[in-house]
Amino acid sequence: MPTTSRRALLRAGLLAASVPLVGISAQRAADAGPAPVGPNGVRVRPRPAAWVKHGRIARAAGMEREVDRCGSVRVLWGGATSDRVVALTFDDGPSQEWTAATLDALSAAGARATFFVVGRNVRRFPDLVRRQHAEGHELGNHSDTHADLSVLSEEQVLAELRATDDAVLAATGVRPRVVRPPFGHLSGAALAACGQLGHDIALWTSCMKEIGLTPQGNVDALLGELRPGGVVLSHDGGDQRRAVGLAALPGLLAGLQDQGYRTVTVSELLALDRSATTGR
Numbered sequence: 001m002p003t004t005s006r007r008a009l010l011r012a013g014l015l016a017a018s019v020p021l022v023g024i025s026a027q028r029a030a031d032a033g034p035a036p037v038g039p040n041g042v043r044v045r046p047r048p049a050a051w052v053k054h055g056r057i058a059r060a061a062g063m064e065r066e067v068d069r070c071g072s073v074r075v076l077w078g079g080a081t082s083d084r085v086v087a088l089t090f091d092d093g094p095s096q097e098w099t100a101a102t103l104d105a106l107s108a109a110g111a112r113a114t115f116f117v118v119g120r121n122v123r124r125f126p127d128l129v130r131r132q133h134a135e136g137h138e139l140g141n142h143s144d145t146h147a148d149l150s151v152l153s154e155e156q157v158l159a160e161l162r163a164t165d166d167a168v169l170a171a172t173g174v175r176p177r178v179v180r181p182p183f184g185h186l187s188g189a190a191l192a193a194c195g196q197l198g199h200d201i202a203l204w205t206s207c208m209k210e211i212g213l214t215p216q217g218n219v220d221a222l223l224g225e226l227r228p229g230g231v232v233l234s235h236d237g238g239d240q241r242r243a244v245g246l247a248a249l250p251g252l253l254a255g256l257q258d259q260g261y262r263t264v265t266v267s268e269l270l271a272l273d274r275s276a277t278t279g280r
């Protein structure tokens, strides 16, 4: 793993001064042994030194590989492929406000996506999750309560992930394979928990920004920066900001089609990566 220059990241504005370290040494963190028992009897793993702020930082840190392997867990930033494919991803749903309209836009363009759902929302709106599954989209795990997994113990992370797995399984009959940690925050405990459950992790290469950009501004920015194997983060749960992302979606889909891109799910993107087909 390349050594991260903290100063370079600070200069690039990608690292807050309060962040202790970036880059990932997950194997070391995952091998750190059992967490100490705190005064209340709860096992608490302190925030590990290896901590990923989000995909942009790891990319700025000079990572050449788009998929890394942390023990048995693969961490996807973007697909290592020259095929003109992109993975559209939607976090935080399902929601009554945004999910159905998002599905309508994807359906109209014949596009497929991955929805990283929050377990408590799945239990509220199982019909929307069933529709996502029935229309060929992938369901991923975005924790049960949208918790910051990087500050939880391994047992707490396991509980968050298992509850969402169970909710999706109950709604669709299919168990999620990929986790997107809320806020893109990871820790050794979170990686170890994903390893125990057999999940891979997906971060992202591009983001629907919503704030400060019009729908067309978002479309232009995304089409300008997307490369083969890109992963776009958007949301189908949350407040009125989502209206911007939703309004941008048809234009983004049309633009991708014009540029010869095909949409794939995150698991399909992982399968395209050479390293993802060996050793597992």
Ligand SMILES: [Zn+2]
Pocket (backbone or CB within 6 Å): 091, 092, 142, 146, 182, 183
């Ligand atoms: Zn989220």
